[in-house]
Amino acid sequence: MLVLGSWVSHQIKHSVLVATGVQTSLFAETILAPFVQDLEAGGTLDEARINAIDALLGETPFADLYVSIKIWRSDGLVLYATNHDLIGQLFDPIYVREAAAGKIVAQFESVYRSEHAHERLVQEKLVEVYAPLFRTGSDEVLAIAETYERGNALSDALDQSQQMTWLVVATAATGLVGCLYLIVWRASQTIVAQRKLLRSRIVQQSRLAQQNRALRLAADKARLNASTQTEHHLSRIGSDLHDGPLQLLTLSTLKMTSAVRILRTAGIDRKAVEQQIETAVEMTQNALGELRAIATGLSLPEIAGLTLLETIHRAVERHQAHTGNHVELSVVEVPEPVSEALKTCAFRVVQEGLNCPPSAPMAQI
16 A cells, blocks of 8 residues: 555656646747757857846746746856846756756755755745757757746645545555455354364264274174183083083993893893893993084183194194094294183184085185
8 A cells, every 4th residue: 555655646746747847848948948049059148138038037927937947058057047146157956967968857846056045035835847948940959947836736736636646545455455354354264164163073083983993892892702601601511411411321321231241240141131231322322422522512621721823733633533634734923812712713713614525615714
């Protein structure tokens, strides 16, 4: 806003001064240039021409418009001045050299040099213009006209224009800043809302992850408990079979064997009875073998205290002992120690895999 307002104010002031300079240059070309057409290089204006210029400026409205007028030679000699005391004096003003190059220079008063003593007495703002005076029909600069125009009205107009410019620029800048503020504020609110939403979702995801971990641990624990309970149940069944029916069948076998011995010892030929008893003994022994096999399969007291690797070897050795088949065993590194449930599971998996019929597809366990 400051840069734009300063630039616009400067452009307005520059444009006004340029217009004033052009207007003054037209005045100088029309009114003052005819008095220097016969001026030779290094020459001066005679008394008659000086008086003619005084009369022209004094009898016309130009006296009210221009406070002071000077005509300079390009080397800085004053050819004419409203204050006649300056005529014939030599100065070195910067703007005279610029005007001698054909440039119009216009600015608000800069009356700080010695040649400005008369202008400093005027209690109002002045517009200082340096305008080249050309030879008629050519670009040759014969002299330079310096005018001091009353500038109060122009200065007031410029001040009003600058104030209006600053007001418009400030209003526009305030509106833009307000719009940008609203845009940024809404974006900020959106970001804050999204951040809150993301945080709540992260919290929810964390809770779900914790619940999933808890459920997974509970499921693993439940599987281990189920496996342990199953093995305990099978062990109890095996123990019940071993301690119940197996004991009775064993006792029955012993008694029938004893009866056969007594009959043989008595010398009584009871072949039919012996044959029946022997048959009963044989069937009882077969039943005992089957029940022992079942009881042994239901319980695995033999793996208690074994490592996981030893449990796998025990399952293979048992299969080879029961079936006479050779099993090639290759075991990679296994974790130690492990729970009893995991050892039992490994034993059952190896046992089931080895008990597959020959036609079943083999797989690496």
